[in-house]
Amino acid sequence: MLLSFEKTRPGRSSDYLPDLPKESIKKTLSFFPQDQVRQDAPRLPELAETDLTRHYQELENRTFGINDGFYPLGSCTMKYNPKINDYLANLPGFSDIHPLQPAKTVQGALEAYHLLDTLLSEITGMDHMSFQPMAGAQGEFTALLMIRHYHRAQGNSRRNEIIIPDSAHGTNPASASMAGFDVVSVPSDDKGCVDLKALGNYVSDKTAGLMLTNPNTLGIFDPNIREITRIIHEAGGLCYYDGANLNPILGLARPGDMGFDLVHLNLHKTFSTPHGGGGPGSGPIGCKAFLKDFLPADQIKDNEKGKFCFYMPEQSCGRVGTFHGNFLVSLRALAYILRLGKEGLAQVGQKATLNASYLRNGIQDILPPYFSEASMHEFVISLEDLKAKTGVTAKDFAKSLMDYGIHPPTMYFPLNVPEALMIEPTETESIEMLDRVIEVFHEIYQKALDDPDYVKEAPHKTPIRQADETRAARHTILRYDFKTSTDTENCQA
Numbered sequence: 001m002l003l004s005f006e007k008t009r010p011g012r013s014s015d016y017l018p019d020l021p022k023e024s025i026k027k028t029l030s031f032f033p034q035d036q037v038r039q040d041a042p043r044l045p046e047l048a049e050t051d052l053t054r055h056y057q058e059l060e061n062r063t064f065g066i067n068d069g070f071y072p073l074g075s076c077t078m079k080y081n082p083k084i085n086d087y088l089a090n091l092p093g094f095s096d097i098h099p100l101q102p103a104k105t106v107q108g109a110l111e112a113y114h115l116l117d118t119l120l121s122e123i124t125g126m127d128h129m130s131f132q133p134m135a136g137a138q139g140e141f142t143a144l145l146m147i148r149h150y151h152r153a154q155g156n157s158r159r160n161e162i163i164i165p166d167s168a169h170g171t172n173p174a175s176a177s178m179a180g181f182d183v184v185s186v187p188s189d190d191k192g193c194v195d196l197k198a199l200g201n202y203v204s205d206k207t208a209g210l211m212l213t214n215p216n217t218l219g220i221f222d223p224n225i226r227e228i229t230r231i232i233h234e235a236g237g238l239c240y241y242d243g244a245n246l247n248p249i250l251g252l253a254r255p256g257d258m259g260f261d262l263v264h265l266n267l268h269k270t271f272s273t274p275h276g277g278g279g280p281g282s283g284p285i286g287c288k289a290f291l292k293d294f295l296p297a298d299q300i301k302d303n304e305k306g307k308f309c310f311y312m313p314e315q316s317c318g319r320v321g322t323f324h325g326n327f328l329v330s331l332r333a334l335a336y337i338l339r340l341g342k343e344g345l346a347q348v349g350q351k352a353t354l355n356a357s358y359l360r361n362g363i364q365d366i367l368p369p370y371f372s373e374a375s376m377h378e379f380v381i382s383l384e385d386l387k388a389k390t391g392v393t394a395k396d397f398a399k400s401l402m403d404y405g406i407h408p409p410t411m412y413f414p415l416n417v418p419e420a421l422m423i424e425p426t427e428t429e430s431i432e433m434l435d436r437v438i439e440v441f442h443e444i445y446q447k448a449l450d451d452p453d454y455v456k457e458a459p460h461k462t463p464i465r466q467a468d469e470t471r472a473a474r475h476t477i478l479r480y481d482f483k484t485s486t487d488t489e490n491c492q493a
């Protein structure tokens, strides 16, 4: 597909609007510092409106989102998000305000934040939240900064190790090391849970804390969770809950009751913000009362005179983002929680688990789960046997699904499962869809036995076939090079 810059034809435009009078352009420009006013017109593609509309439509047709079909991307919770929440978040009273407005002019927005703080604290079993972090990984990083500040305030700067299970999401060790900690990896036991005996050997007076998601990335709820958090606390560490997997326990169990001191949530997974493709996200963190003074700035409080204001926590770990986080994402979450209520939220988790169990059972005759433990919202299969029999890999199988209008599941993760596919159907899929997916898995499996080369060359029906992923990763082209604009091969990579 050509870029809009390659479709450009000098002089062609969509000139439905009259040109601005020169005088008014001059007047507008006079408001800006003159050394910052550009002298030449920007190099923009010159296209008719029809060409432009078709260009973007073509791009849209080539993308795949939850509105297009089944999207079982494990660990990502790609569920359907009610459109009404987008509508509410985009009401002008919310979307037209500016973060630099004085607090007294945005009382409604602050009240919304305050209410969401109360609701998410109740849902997670925490006492306070901060909405500054813009993504799950940034929430992790911020919570780790708080852990660091907490130990420092206790005169325990020597605590420099964060314990992380080997099944953890990759962002956990990355965040810990960005926050200046050493990562200590604990092995999983044969059931896919934290190896309790091993954990005892890893804690010491250097332990700053634990990072853990429960259910873990295999979809398995760790039954020893209270014992795990007890061991860490006894060693003087804090327990941090990676809430990216909160969806299946929503309204049913609370990290705070499992012994966690801090959490982050992925509002863009669990609480109704469409995601994928790097759109605006939100990774608020929550903490127990004894950590409140270390929260990032600014916090919002009710000044008890019916007004809301900002304040800086006494020993704040600092500012980790611009202003107050992605406000409109928080609003969607608030609308979602208020609409579902206590009972509706509890059904989210139950249905997510029911759907995943249904799918897992439906394909277990061909592709059994890697761990036989009961799983919740997601499960992991290994294609090691199929690969040994036919040469068809997890990647080939995943790509084949695209020919059936199904987004590939997460591949080769978690790292402790060979030829892994991690499947998360979410609660918003119907039984008809799940039945169809079960049928497709059987079809591809049979094809892999009968004609493995066909599956290895999949996908066959998409605009591009298997991309050269190494080249795409190593030679990423993020900027249009006008000098080599005739090199279309360069642009299409």
Ligand SMILES: Cc1ncc(COP(=O)(O)O)c(C=O)c1O
Binding pocket: 075, 076, 135, 136, 137, 138, 169, 171, 172, 213, 217, 242, 244, 245, 266, 281, 283
């Ligand atoms: C278990 C887990 N933790 C953390 C994250 C990081 O969240 P984000 O992608 O918003 O940074 C993810 C994201 O997929 C995740 O699955």
